[in-house]
Amino acid sequence: MELTPTALALLGLMLAAWTFGAVWLVVGALQRQRAARSARSTVRRLSRIIDNSPAIPLLVRPDGKIEGPDRLAAWLGLDKLPDFISELDGEEGGLSEYDQKELFEAIRRTQKTAAAFTMVVTPRGSQRSLAVRGQLADPVVASGGAAMVWFFDFSESQGELSRLRAETARARNDFAALVGLIEAAPMPMWFRGPELDLRLVNSAYVAAVGAKDAASVVEQQVELIETVDGLTAAQVAGQAHSRDLPVERIVQATVGSQRRTLRVSDLPLGAEGVAGYAIDIEEMEEQTRAFRAFRAAQRSMLDQLSVGVAQFDANKRMIFANQPFQRIFALPNAAQVDPPRFERFLDMARDQGRLPEVRDFPEWRDELVSWFIEDDPVEDAWSLPDSTHLRIVAQPMPDGGLVLVAEDRSEQLALSATRDTLLRTRTATFDSLFESLAVFAPDGRMQLWNRSFPAIWGLPDEVLDKHPHVDQLLDRISNRLARPAQRKAIGEVVREATLERKERGGRVVLSDGRTLEFAGVPLPDGNGLLTVMDVTDSTKAEEALRERASALEEADAVKTRFLANMSYEFRTPLTSIGGFAELLQSGMAGDLSDQGKEYVGAIIASVERLSQQIESVLDLTQSEAGLLPIATEEVDLLNFTTQIVRAREEAIEAKNVTLDLRGDKGAGSVHADPRQLGRAVGNLLDNAISATPANGRILVALTRRKSGARIVISDNGEGMKPSELARALDGYRLPGDDGGDGKRGLGLPLARQLIEAHGGRLEIQSEKGAGTTATVLLP
Template structure:
């Protein structure tokens, strides 16, 4: 920054410039620069006067006037010059007097004038700079960093900038790099910026030092007060009389005060009366107080660590919230107790010896394991005493050199890592011991009776050997893969089946590697993917059953079995022979189904083809038997009767076949309506009257009066009853009784037809309802085997069902159930 200034001398001479016109004597001008300037001005004035006179000479009438004016001007100039000389002398004297007064004490003045780029520096610059520098380069004073430490120099620089830019005054007390105390004062006076720097001495120096100390103490006090107010802990000070003199915001919050000032004004107490009394007594006796006390804050009881000190003018205190620490301490105690209770519940014996090798803790399992007296253990015996007592009771291993064994055992007190060992006791027990060094010193002994465990290990090893022999002798190929997908176990059948090397499988290859080895025989990506997923899957572990047809023609049944330990067992069974037999049976079954379908289709076709010529024969037989066509002899009438009887029987068979065909094709529909059961039975019985009379068979009909009517196709119900009765009459012996019983069970009407025939063998019961199944044994006539098939079809079409109850030698009962409600019939039919 450029600074411009004028010295006090220049200021005085500037003021004397007002008397320039009074300087006319050249001799005086030679002695005084101000006179020189005046003389030069007068010289310039005379030159202009000559020019004027010359011009006046050429103009008539003006010469006289000019001469008079010139004389008067000279007189006035002489009078003004004399007055100016007197004023300059006066001002010079005052300037010298002010200068003497101003620099009576060592100081430096720096002034900046408006519009002047260079500041003027006056005074004793040696006060701030070395003598040689001050004489040669006084402007170095403006480089504040050359004679001030960095921080005061920066402060000075900012103050001068504010003075020059905004006219802001300042007063600074600083210490130079040489240790001098100075005062820097800046002011804006008369359009100039003045900076005065002077050394402080005597009372002024003491006052400056006191001001600095006061400012430092004030800053420190404000900082401490700000810290106290910002601290989250209640902080307070009290006078010697006990009244509250200071409280921070946390104290105000703890005492429910509106502010810290409110807490001080109302003298609110943080502690209760008893705690305050204890605190006051402690301060009077020991000059300090420390305790953990309960304090109610915002309606919540909390614990605080209260610290108080006695001071010269009273006391000061602080309360730190220790609720969390107290809770943690209580939790630690509870945890230790829980740890002890847990150790007491362990089946393992635990004994903890401290750094002095004395028993610090033991659990009940330890006492029971070694059968030691509780009083002895509670006396905190040392480690050697416990070992000696156990040895006396022959409960330690019998060692040849007991001292060396005991010494090695006690090396655990100097060890870093835990040590494990097994003691085989004289009583046959095996005890596992783990010695663990404690961080705070001492050793923890952990004892476990592993007698049964070792026995189980021996048994387990035997079971593993048996398992290995069993697997090796299985004809089924078995491989076990772990949860990581690597092979763990396999038998020779597995290696032979897939042509694998046992040595390669012993390296525990992954399932993907085994898959690559097996692909030459079976290369189905989908099947291998399913096996990989079953073996390596984590969440969805389920059984997978596959049938693999290898390239060599072998058919394998593959199955995966998830095991409890996360492994998966993979088994392969050669089912080539079974598959060949099954294939042959399947092909035979398909051939039989095809033949049966061809048979049914042939019967359907033949039935339709026979119906037309049969209708013609029946028509001509009726026409020949009609008397209107002409008389016939007895022989012809007999033949016509045979033709009519045979064609009627054949027509009935064909109608039955067509009905079955319609039902089988789903084209049969029922003409539903109310059915009179008695009338339907009479219509059905009328068709077998000739057989009943011929074979002397009695038809016994029993109808439950509660049955009434039911809804169905009467024509088809009559067909059902006719076929049942005809079948029963056909298998009944002469002079037998056929029974037809009708009763109601719930929402069903049940028809039961019973004969006294030879019965049906158990192996034939399931075939009596098949087409063309006619068992003529015990029957007086052969039929096409369609009656019972038609019965079942019509009953099921109504939504009912048919059952056969037969005992060989005791007759047969056919039971037909029809639903009463039409809706039930339709739903069942659908």
Template sequence: MPGLDPLRGGAARPQGRRKMRLRRARGLMCLALPALGCTALTGSPAMAQGASDPPLWRGLTVGAVEVIQLAILAGVMGAALLSAIWLIRQRARIAAENVALRTRVAELSGALARSEALLNLKDQRLVVWPGDGGRPNVVGELPAESGAPLERNTFLAFGRWLMPRSASALDRAVAGLREKGASFDLVVETREGILLEVQGRKSALHAVVRFLSLSSTQSENARLKLEQQRLAADHQNLLGLINALDMPFWLRDRAGRLKWVNEAYARAVEAESPGAAVRDGLEFLPTPTRDSLAQQHLNDTIFRDQVTTVVGGDRRVYSVTDFARAEGSAGIALDTSDLDGLKREFESTVRSHADTLDQLTTAVAIFDAEQKLKFYNQAFQKLWDLDPGFLNGSPENALLLDRLRSGGKLAEQPEWRRWKEQLLAAYRSVEPEEHWWHLPDGRTIRVIANPQPRGGVTWVFENLTEKIDLESRYNAVVQVQSETLDNLAEGVAVFGSDGRLRLSNPAFRTLWRLPEKLANGDVHISILKAACDSVAKESPWGDFVAAVTGFDDERRDSHGRTELTDGAILSYAIIHLPNGQVMMTFVDETDSVNVERALKEKNEALEKADKLKNDFVQHVSYELRSPLTNIIGFTELLALETTGPLSQRQREYVDHIGSSSSLLLTVVNDILDLATVDAGIMELDIGEVEIRPIVASAAELISERVKEHGIRLEIAVDDAPFSFHADESRIRQILYNLLSNAANYAPEDSLITLSARQSEDGVEFRVHDDGPGMSQEVLRTIFRRFEPRTNGGRRRGAGLGLSIVKSFVELHGGTVEIETGEGRGTTVICRFPIAPRGMRAAAE
């Protein structure tokens, strides 16, 4: 435009573009050469300010390419300069380090040479284990006389060239060194007897074990050290063993004070610990035993004795052994209480066995390992009839055989010496031997020689003479029974547990109409059932099959009756035999059944008649009781003086009426009692009955009657218990009836005895009289009612006395027994239980 600076006006737009190019170039240089910074391109702030100052740049024109080239040149020159400086310095440092390293290498080479010279000496060898668990290195060499192998693997197997004890100790020490870092110093012994010192140490990276050979002095010291280690180990082992023993053990010093005790000692004296027992001086042995021990040690170093002491509140027996020297003593106690008990029990068992063998009927003789007799039972002495003095002298077995031969008690043998040697060979045998001797007197002896584990032989002599005789007689009996069975009219069949017929007789086949081929063969019961079902109207063979082939735990016998189609009636019984077999019997009861029916009809008629009789007796008894009571009452009233005077004859009549009425009332009461018993309504008033008072009461009731005839009554109750449980009134009535019966039959001026005593299960009363006794016919009907018999008696009663006695005794659960005979009187025995478990309502 006119009026403007041509440079400024014409170059305005190019100037703006040039500035944009400069800025873009400056940014690229800043990215490419960050080390030089952006100030090299942009210039100082003054330059930046000058860029906008037209007058400064008006005469200077710089291209973008020149600026970039200038910047690159300046950056390259600066980097080269810096690199040169750094290289010079690094080279100087590396040269110094190389000099130091050459010096260090020289020093290490010298140290390595010296170390190899030391390690390769002939008197040491090292084993080095790296810390990373790699293979160990073995350096050095031991003298050849030590026996250490040169080969690496063999050397590391310490058990191959070291003594077992040393190898074991070294293995444990090496394991502790490698795992826990525990250093060690040991003295080991090779199999050649050479001692080596072994040292184990561990560093941060290695574990090293060093083996050193020793000089003579060092070897001697090492041997002493090794021996001391062995003794110390043995000492600790012994103390550990003693401490583990369940036997009190103690050590004493020369003054007799406790020095060490084990755990068992502490438990025995109830101490908290062995140290507490030693500290408190708790003694296990009683004072008398310690005094005796000290006294004996004056003459002998060893003390042995059985001591009794209290341990844990129990008295125990100990076997004490104590050894003493000048430096001190040691003792141990073994608890022998159980052993003594076992010994006593063994001795008791031996005596019991000897007593048992002595009671056997089989002869037994026991010889020891020296063939001498140690035991024999009575059966042995009786079998051979030998002198007990000879047997008690423990004779030898050969001498005993010679004595039996010389006494003619053994059969003569063709070669006696050889026979005896064969017999005595049992002492060298292991298994039992058996012989049969046929004696000259006809006896047969089974001889068993049983060798004993500790030597000796037990001889058993079994007399089989009777057994053989019994077997022959048994066979004869079997034959007789077989013949008898075949000729029985009763049918018999025996079946085995498998259901097959084992035995039958002809009557069985005949009764069941069986063909002979079925009954004689080994036929199963199912086949017989099929054949017999058609013969019976209601066949019982189903039950027979169940009884024979069933598996019931409880085998019960049974019986029954069946009717055949032809009208015959068979009664059968099923009997289970002990050997698992089943026997069936069949009886033809056709005729007996017909008779039974007739008898039943007759019995029913008799029962009706008996009922009518009982009803009549009961009715009459009750009807008679009231009038009799009135008669007795008025008779007693007439006998009183207040009623009025009576003549002597009238008074005799009144007394006669009174006695007769009382007798009749007694009969009526007895009838009523029997009727009550028969009706089953009799009840007993059970209580405690004292025997002596009840016996005295019954004797007093009969005293007047026996005095009339000069009869003495003797009572014996010393052997009787104090009391028993029964009905007191009925017991008095029983004794009164027995005494009345005895008084009726006892002769004039005779003796009646009433005794009571303790029996096995109760009380027993006996009444004896010296009367004429009873015949068997009278004895069979003695308890029947209303059958009076004089049989030499003074009175003829109603025949109810003994019936009442029997009924009342059986109501108490007791029994009545009569011992009698012509010319020896009669004894009635009544037995009662002490405490009856249950009473029957009525006697049978």
């Protein structure tokens, strides 16, 4: 059977339609599969969010069947969630019978009326508090009148709420007790509101102002305190409220029918207002006046005594000192205006020499301070440097103070103590001196000596105990002399001091190598004093110093020769290198390529830079050695500085720096070496140009001083820290310094040496980020 073309065409269309339908079915199936996977993922994510949320849902259907997560069963103390709402009342867990009934009724009411409810339940055997919120479930979640119940755990909030309720009740009770206390207080008390009007007064206040009751006082705003210095009581309370500081004052007021003295206090209470109270101190004031009169009479009587009396309070501060006490201890008049403490009084007396000389004054002062806590009076005797003898009696007072009595007994003890004091002083003086001393009578016999005298000569003490004659003494020490003939010189010194009343000295060397220096001094009583001192160490030190001085002179000569040699050795080859480079640059050796000309230019620039460095090193070294030649002449300061600035125009313009030269003919002239001073000022100016950034500013100011001239060079560059400035003045390179101009290495030390060589001074102030100022002071 043969098909016609039309039949074939129809068959092809049917096959194509069939293929298109199959493809469309496959694509639709894939889209539904992807949507299903997305829905499952969304469901899992929402389920996990609900599981981790602070609230747990419970779905209650109309027949009482419930659906919810197992986490709710754990909150309720159950092993698993029951099937019906009526089974939430368990024996060991779940809700109590009352809570379960209330929850069941609330859910039924919501299912019937669609009204939401809120309640609080507590599971059996648990302190957990659960907030329950119920509402009608969304039809999408469940249809047919189901209820959605949410459980929230707010145990901490419930505990905090209980604590706040307890604190509120306690505060209410405390406030009631405080109000009762204020009402029962015997002193007037009041309270003002934020507007400073009276809000509350107690019975004492009502009685003080003579009012009917507290309500009438508040209504009429009756003030207890009168206007003082133009300020009412409310205005003073306003000052306390505005400053938030208590204000206390003593005023006169009418209490009842009497005029009384009151101590009034206004206490700010923040935004609530100001509280106040008044204390009657009239009796205290009367006692104070009586005590002041008694104290004035007592002190007037004490001023008539010849014995010094001073009183110190419990804080160890002097509250009274009569005239004899002030005279004995030389107290200044300022001590009456600003009474000193006990320790300060001792310091003042010690500065005036009115205390005994002690070895450890702080420790001795602490011992005197302990008098305040003694149980019984303390008596002591003080001998002052001016031979004043004081009898000191310290009487502790019951209030913790101290009464100090000083009696001058110098006249009573002067006659009996003069001879003993002189003997002890002489003996102590002799024994405490470093020199060896011996006193000889005019007949040549030894009278006195100190412990060092026999020790320095190596003599036994029993020899001197016999008071030997000077000749016998010389016989014993002659064998210890390096040259025994020198014994005659010692005898002559003693004879001239005792008989001829002349001073004479000498020096001897002992056989053991020691060197002794001796001298004879005539004494006012006709005796002669022989002093002997061991000068071995000083003699050796003197010899060592002489040797060192010779070595330094030789080193200085070597340095001079070295500088002269190095000046030639450095400059000769450097001059040759520069000359040959200039010949190459001029074409004497033929034409050079561009690169060769560049090399020759670099050589010439390096030679010039190295020449400057060598000259700086030699000048700095010569300046430190004091060999730098300075040829001074009269230099006009303005022209001199202008030339230095003009010489650096190219460098200034290259960095686009603004230089401000301030000065006139009034700067005058100075006597200086133009070359050396120009190098010093030029180095400072080069440093300023190098440190100043592009578009920066440099100030050069010339001023005339009374004793000379001053040059100030200031820039607004980065500046230096103190440590960096110290390194720069010592000649060390700063961190990050490329040393392009060769000035920061030795420029500052050389400038300082050159300025000091002219008798001037260089001062540099620098601050990081603010710039540097160099000041040259010339005589």
